[in-house]
Amino acid sequence: MELSPTAYVILGMLSWSPKSGYDIKGLVDHTTRFFWAASYGQIYPELRRLAEAGLIEAKDTDTGGRRRTVYGLTPGGRAQLREWLAGDPEVFELRDEGLLRLFFAGAAPATAPSTLDAKRRHHETVIAQLREIEAAGKPEGFAEIVLRYGIEMNEWAVEWCERAGAELEAPAKGKGGR
Amino acid sequence: MELSPTAYVILGMLSWSPKSGYDIKGLVDHTTRFFWAASYGQIYPELRRLAEAGLIEAKDTDTGGRRRTVYGLTPGGRAQLREWLAGDPEVFELRDEGLLRLFFAGAAPATAPSTLDAKRRHHETVIAQLREIEAAGKPEGFAEIVLRYGIEMNEWAVEWCERAGAELEAPAKGKGGR
DNA sequence: ATAAACATGTAACATGTTACATGATTAT
DNA sequence: ATAATCATGTAACATGTTACATGTTTAT
Numbered sequence: 180m181e182l183s184p185t186a187y188v189i190l191g192m193l194s195w196s197p198k199s200g201y202d203i204k205g206l207v208d209h210t211t212r213f214f215w216a217a218s219y220g221q222i223y224p225e226l227r228r229l230a231e232a233g234l235i236e237a238k239d240t241d242t243g244g245r246r247r248t249v250y251g252l253t254p255g256g257r258a259q260l261r262e263w264l265a266g267d268p269e270v271f272e273l274r275d276e277g278l279l280r281l282f283f284a285g286a287a288p289a290t291a292p293s294t295l296d297a298k299r300r301h302h303e304t305v306i307a308q309l310r311e312i313e314a315a316g317k318p319e320g321f322a323e324i325v326l327r328y329g330i331e332m333n334e335w336a337v338e339w340c341e342r343a344g345a346e347l348e349a350p351a352k353g354k355g356g357r
Numbered sequence: 358m359e360l361s362p363t364a365y366v367i368l369g370m371l372s373w374s375p376k377s378g379y380d381i382k383g384l385v386d387h388t389t390r391f392f393w394a395a396s397y398g399q400i401y402p403e404l405r406r407l408a409e410a411g412l413i414e415a416k417d418t419d420t421g422g423r424r425r426t427v428y429g430l431t432p433g434g435r436a437q438l439r440e441w442l443a444g445d446p447e448v449f450e451l452r453d454e455g456l457l458r459l460f461f462a463g464a465a466p467a468t469a470p471s472t473l474d475a476k477r478r479h480h481e482t483v484i485a486q487l488r489e490i491e492a493a494g495k496p497e498g499f500a501e502i503v504l505r506y507g508i509e510m511n512e513w514a515v516e517w518c519e520r521a522g523a524e525l526e527a528p529a530k531g532k533g534g535r
Numbered sequence: 536a537t538a539a540a541c542a543t544g545t546a547a548c549a550t551g552t553t554a555c556a557t558g559a560t561t562a563t
Numbered sequence: 564a565t566a567a568t569c570a571t572g573t574a575a576c577a578t579g580t581t582a583c584a585t586g587t588t589t590a591t
Contacts, residue, residue, distance in 0.1 A: 183578080184454050191461030201542050211460060214453040218580055223544055245587045247542060257464065264468040267475040268455035275392040276362050277446035282389060282503045283369030286435065290442040291499065297445040321469065324521055325460045335513045343502055361550080379570050396552055401572055423559045425570060541588070549580075560569070 180232060180259070184270060185217050186225055190252065190260040193235060197251035200226050209312055210322065213305065213329045226250060234259055277301070292347055299340035302333040309333070358410060358437065362448060363395050364403055368430065368438040371413060375429035378404050387490055388500065391483065391507050404428060412437055455479065470525055477518035480511040487511070 182190075188211055192203050200222050207217045226248075229235045234256035238249050252260070277298035284291040309330045312318075318326050360368075366389055370381050378400050385395045404426075407413045412434035416427050430438070455476035462469040487508045490496075496504050 184452075184457060185578085187461070188457065191457075191464070194461065194464045199542070200544090211457060214451050214456040214460075216450075216579090219544075220546095220581080221579065245542065260461070261465040261468075264458055264462060264465040264472070268453075268458055268472060268479070270452050270454040271479055272394075272450070272452040273392050274362075274448055274450040275446075276448040278392040278503055278506060279362060279366065279369075279389060280442055280446055281499055283365070283372065283438070284442060284499045286369070286372045287439040287442040288499075290439075294442070294446060301446070301449055321459055321462045321466075324524070325456055328456060328517060328521070331517065332513070335510070339506060339509065343506070346502070363550085377570075378572090394551090397572075398553080398574095399551065423570065537591085539588100539590075542586085543584100545582100545584080547580100547582085550578080552577075553575085555574080556572085558570085560567100562567075563565085 182229075182259070182263070183225075184215065185221055186229060187260065187263050188215055188217055189222065189225055189229060190234065190256055190263075193250060193252045194257065194260055197238065197249045199247050199249050201247075202249075209316070210318075210326075213309070214325075229256070292344060295340050295344045295347070299337050299344075302336040302340070306330055306333045306337070360407075360437070360441070361403075362393065363399055364407060365438065365441050366393060366395055367400065367403055367407060368412065368434055368441075371428060371430045372435065372438055375416065375427045377425050377427050379425075380427075387494070388496075388504075391487070392503075407434070470522060473518050473522045473525070477515050477522075480514040480518070484508055484511045484515070 188207060189203060192198055192206055198206070200219070203226075204217070204219055204222055207215075207222075211217075226235065230237055230250065233253055235250045236253050238251060240247060240249050275298075277294055280294045281291060281298075284294065309326060313326055313330070366385060367381060370376055370384055376384070378397070381404075382395070382397055382400055385393075385400075389395075404413065408415055408428065411431055413428045414431050416429060418425060418427050453476075455472055458472045459469060459476075462472065487504060491504055491508070
């Protein structure tokens with residue numbers, strides 16, 4: 180069976196412990212969002228599909244009035260997750276509008292420093308968010324490794340923006356930039 | 358007027374010189390693809406929209422039998438591009454299936470080293486492609502800066518994969534004990 | 536009371552990929 | 564002749580976001 184990577188986000192989350200769609204969305208927003216986001220519009224329909232495929236199972240635990248459907252992995256779902264983990268990753272996509280603007284900055288060179296600045300600020304914001312997650316959740320094992328990746332990659336990007344910004348200022352060939 | 362970033366890819370390409378849809382696709386594949394991809398299915402309809410909006414202009418140059426529509430920026434299109442360049446970048450998205458697999462590797466820990474290895478190989482492949490572009494096109498100015506970003510970022514990622522791989526192999530000390 | 540958080544879901548929209556259809560020109 | 568490249572375009576499909584609709588429970 181061919182599943183989307185987003186389906187594996189769900190399977191992976193449920194491999195830790197049973198969860199509701201709401202739980203999954205909350206976890207995604209605090210963990211994988213930086214390298215794999217997912218919205219309710221994806222999660223709820225996907226939960227239904229996975230349940231129909233027998234990879235997850237609903238344990239309708241409505242605690243009184245508030246309806247809440249908690250799903251758990253079936254043995255088949257766990258096998259599917261492990262099979263996916265054993266394969267090679269295929270998707271790697273980056274969409275960086277800052278880089279795009281910088282690339283075309285020749286049409287308005289004066290805008291380059293502020294583009295670089297905005298990009299740097301973006302990465303700094305992400306670092307702050309990741310550090311918060313780090314402090315709050317004290318992740319361990321693979322989650323911690325991946326979180327460190329996020330922090331270090333964004334730190335690298337901040338440094339690059341600073342270096343590139345300095346380079347832009349350096350060749351001041353009497354053009355009267357600024 | 359609200360344009361998609363992909364529309365600005367076209368406007369940016371045309372700001373250098375007039376081009377056909379085919380030209381644009383070829384250039385995208387050799388330049389922006391690493392941080393902003395575009396397919397024919399996006400480019401041709403977008404060219405039509407931009408022409409209808411008066412931001413670009415077709416100069417129907419059919420060289421004999423082979424039909425070829427070359428577009429150039431109008432003054433309005435150039436203004437639109439410059440306006441966009443002056444704003445702050447908004448989109449930054451990463452989709453890294455390798456990181457996702459690593460994140461969930463707890464369900465099959467033995468798969469982690471090969472995931473890391475595949476991710477490293479991916480980044481090495483990209484570096485090789487970017488170096489080829491660098492050697493072939495001798496980019497200058499902002500294009501060169503952005504190309505260097507691509508190479509350096511992927512080098513950083515390769516190093517990270519090596520470091521993380523070494524950590525995985527190292528006996529689990531430092532945690533708990535100590 | 537009322538705001539925030541919990542909880543599920545759908546519909547409309549936007550974006551993007553792939554395969555297909557068509558045909559001309561150039562290099563081998 | 565035939566493969567590669569040039570060249571344009573569409574249709575079907577896949578993916579993903581946003582806004583909306585609905586209602587409960589908990590904290591202030």
